[in-house]
Amino acid sequence: TQLLKQSPQFLSIQEGENLTVYCNSSSVFSSLQWYRQEPGEGPVLLVTVVTGGEVKKLKRLTFQFGDARKDSSLHITAAQPGDTGLYLCAGLTSTSGTYKYIFGTGTRLKVLA
Amino acid sequence: GAVVSQHPSRVICKSGTSVKIECRSLDFQATTMFWYRQFPKQSLMLMATSNEGSKATYEQGVEKDKFLINHASLTLSTLTVTSAHPEDSSFYICSASSPGIMYQETQYFGPGTRLLVL
Numbered sequence: 001t002q003l004l005k006q007s008p009q010f011l012s013i014q015e016g017e018n019l020t021v022y023c024n025s026s027s028v029f030s031s032l033q034w035y036r037q038e039p040g041e042g043p044v045l046l047v048t049v050v051t052g053g054e055v056k057k058l059k060r061l062t063f064q065f066g067d068a069r070k071d072s073s074l075h076i077t078a079a080q081p082g083d084t085g086l087y088l089c090a091g092l093t094s095t096s097g098t099y100k101y102i103f104g105t106g107t108r109l110k111v112l113a
Numbered sequence: 114g115a116v117v118s119q120h121p122s123r124v125i126c127k128s129g130t131s132v133k134i135e136c137r138s139l140d141f142q143a144t145t146m147f148w149y150r151q152f153p154k155q156s157l158m159l160m161a162t163s164n165e166g167s168k169a170t171y172e173q174g175v176e177k178d179k180f181l182i183n184h185a186s187l188t189l190s191t192l193t194v195t196s197a198h199p200e201d202s203s204f205y206i207c208s209a210s211s212p213g214i215m216y217q218e219t220q221y222f223g224p225g226t227r228l229l230v231l
Contacts (some may be wrong), residue, residue, distance in 0.1 A: 007189050017151040028177065034221075040204075040225065040227070041224055041225065042117075042206050042208075042222030042223050042224050043157070043206075043222050044222070045219065045220075045221075048219065058214075088156055088157065090157075098145075098162065098164070098170070099145075100159060100162050101147065101159065101220060102159065103157040103158070103159070104156060104157045105156050106155065108154070
């Protein structure tokens, strides 16, 4: 069974602080996506990383895909209360022409004003 | 961006009844739709992968006779929870995907359906 473990599980920080969320697996993924989910809503895609070692930036968010495509990190600079939510990584796997996404265990972030 | 709708958004039913949840891609054709289940304060768990015109592929541990999935068209997939029990109460989310650049297939999520079985 492929597992994606995220750490930390919970994080509560003050506005303006920096933080990093990790997504680790023993499996190799074709690509990896990061989502943010608000309570009672579906996840919203933040970014897709495809190439090992790839780094993508989205305003104050920096995403990195590990060289071996087994792990990824999300770094938020100067966190704001609007960043509060559940952050999920999801790895894309494919076999015999079909594909599916395996979601990580999730990181619940709360940014205090 | 692509829009996916789910109906109903909330449903309360009695134990033993069946509930149908619809997932529609509104402005694109989805060759593949995924059904997820999410318990409170937990991550998404993939239940099944649904391809238009073929039988759904269920994940290990998901009862295919209890969770019936039909993907009759490129814009509609349905999940029917048969003989629902209180332990089936959960947040059910669908996503729709269309062919894209290799390894960058994007899935677009619906808003979810909260099911409460009394």
